[in-house]
Amino acid sequence: MRLQRDVRQEVANLDPRFLFGRVLIAFIPPLVANRLRTKILRWAGITIGRRTTIGGMMSVHGAGRPASRIRIGSDCWINDSCVLDASAPITIGHGVAIGQGVMILTNTHELGPSTNRAGPLFSLPVVVEDGVWIGARTTVLPGVTIGAGAVVAAGALVNKSVAANTMVAGVPARPVRALDQ
Numbered sequence: 322m323r324l325q326r327d328v329r330q331e332v333a334n335l336d337p338r339f340l341f342g343r344v345l346i347a348f349i350p351p352l353v354a355n356r357l358r359t360k361i362l363r364w365a366g367i368t369i370g371r372r373t374t375i376g377g378m379m380s381v382h383g384a385g386r387p388a389s390r391i392r393i394g395s396d397c398w399i400n401d402s403c404v405l406d407a408s409a410p411i412t413i414g415h416g417v418a419i420g421q422g423v424m425i426l427t428n429t430h431e432l433g434p435s436t437n438r439a440g441p442l443f444s445l446p447v448v449v450e451d452g453v454w455i456g457a458r459t460t461v462l463p464g465v466t467i468g469a470g471a472v473v474a475a476g477a478l479v480n481k482s483v484a485a486n487t488m489v490a491g492v493p494a495r496p497v498r499a500l501d502q
Contacts, residue, residue, distance in 0.1 A: 339365045339381070339388045351377035351401040362388075370395030370415065377401025383408035383427070393417075394451065409444035409463070417449055420457035420475060425449075429463045450485065470500060
């Protein structure tokens with residue numbers, strides 16, 4: 322009985338269809354067969370709009386079936402080695418460009434006592450609105466909305482929402498300038 326319960330808990334987050342899709346795309350080198358990779362990820366459960374291209378391996382994590390919580394619009398480009406923690410919904414608008422190694426996280430912890438500072442886990446959704454450009458190696462933290470037409474400079478840590486048509490940079494990300502509409 323206990324063994325069965327333990328095994329059930331250990332495989333509760335296993336999504337066989339998504340796992341099989343990942344195995345298939347693992348054999349495709351970055352920036353090769355991008356449309357095929359995108360079709361496999363659609364089949365595996367990620368909602369991906371028309372003319373969107375996934376340029377390399379995308380790591381998807383989260384409880385249950387995280388692929389079902391990712392919605393990517395049309396005409397997007399997502400580069401290689403991106404990490405999507407989809408414990409809560411991730412919504413990516415139309416015409417979005419995401420650079421290499423970008424991490425979009427929806428999980429975080431409450432601050433716990435000194436004996437265990439990583440307190441209880443909780444999740445918040447992330448929204449990337451239309452026309453956004455997120456530079457390489459950027460980290461987007463839970464609960465953030467990046468407004469339409471915004472630019473996030475490479476390497477930024479986005480811990481607060483970004484206004485539309487604004488360029489942000491740095492750790493933590495701060496507004497650098499307003500952009501034309």
